[in-house]
Amino acid sequence: MPRPRHLLASPFPSALLLPALLLLAACTAAPAPTTAAPAVAAAAPAAVPYGDALHWARSSAEHEAVYLQTYRLAAERLRLRVEGLQPFTWAVSVDADETLLDNSLFEVEQHRAGTSYDEGAFSAWVRRGQAAALPGARDFLETVRGLGGKVAVVTNRSQAVCPETEANIRALRLPVDVVLCKPLEGPSDKAPRWQAIEQGRASKYLPPLDIVMWLGDNIQDFPTGSQAWRNAPPEQFGRFGDAWFLFPNPVYGSWQRNPQQ
Numbered sequence: 413m414p415r416p417r418h419l420l421a422s423p424f425p426s427a428l429l430l431p432a433l434l435l436l437a438a439c440t441a442a443p444a445p446t447t448a449a450p451a452v453a454a455a456a457p458a459a460v461p462y463g464d465a466l467h468w469a470r471s472s473a474e475h476e477a478v479y480l481q482t483y484r485l486a487a488e489r490l491r492l493r494v495e496g497l498q499p500f501t502w503a504v505s506v507d508a509d510e511t512l513l514d515n516s517l518f519e520v521e522q523h524r525a526g527t528s529y530d531e532g533a534f535s536a537w538v539r540r541g542q543a544a545a546l547p548g549a550r551d552f553l554e555t556v557r558g559l560g561g562k563v564a565v566v567t568n569r570s571q572a573v574c575p576e577t578e579a580n581i582r583a584l585r586l587p588v589d590v591v592l593c594k595p596l597e598g599p600s601d602k603a604p605r606w607q608a609i610e611q612g613r614a615s616k617y618l619p620p621l622d623i624v625m626w627l628g629d630n631i632q633d634f635p636t637g638s639q640a641w642r643n644a645p646p647e648q649f650g651r652f653g654d655a656w657f658l659f660p661n662p663v664y665g666s667w668q669r670n671p672q673q
């Protein structure tokens with residue numbers, strides 16, 4: 413790995429040359445200026461490179477492609493799944509972070525500050541409203557709406573920052589009907605919120621809705637989804653690419669608690 417330039421050896425006069433250079437400098441020195449020279453700006457500290465996972469998420473063509481690909485395939489599949497369904501009787505469940513919203517700038521800032529994730533820092537980031545929309549997200553949500561569906565964002569962001577999350581989503585012009593954050597006292601398990609959508613308790617503006625599709629970047633964004641599935645047979649994953657669509661997240665997730673194999 414190349415070393416940073418400031419760590420490389422630089423040309424330097426040898427001990428023998430130094431007296432001669434000093435004498436030459438004294439002979440050719442310009443008169444002292446009558447005004448103070450401007451201070452030389454201190455060199456900015458060299459940026460510490462972040463890891464490959466965040467590098468991939470921030471800077472790769474593959475990241476762009478896989479989001480566009482997944483959202484396009486989900487839209488195609490959705491058209492088939494909702495054929496014959498009455499408008500406004502069904503919904504799609506979409507996770508927020510790293511599904512609709514790109515928080516990679518927060519990750520970069522955490523890295524540069526030398527700190528690891530904590531909820532307070534993340535809440536401060538959410539309040540800034542600077543999360544960007546991920547590629548393909550808006551087109552997909554507009555397709556859902558165009559087909560007569562409702563969009564429910566089901567996220568484990570805390571209730572404390574739910575209004576700011578809604579504001580960020582609105583500012584990005586993402587068409588969304590309801591945002592369900594993690595209950596203050598409740599579990600992070602999303603199943604009760606999916607049940608509320610299906611029973612018409614998610615919002616006073618929404619009737620009971622059949623959820624026909626789930627999208628997320630964490631296995632737990634899907635009903636009964638669990639890291640225990642990592643050793644399951646392919647049949648366990650039969651709904652992926654049909655009603656379930658997963659985005660890769662090598663930066664963080666419930667997978668981090670799994671033992672390495």
Ligand SMILES: [Mg+2]
Nearest residue numbers: 507509510629
């Ligand atoms: Mg997520």
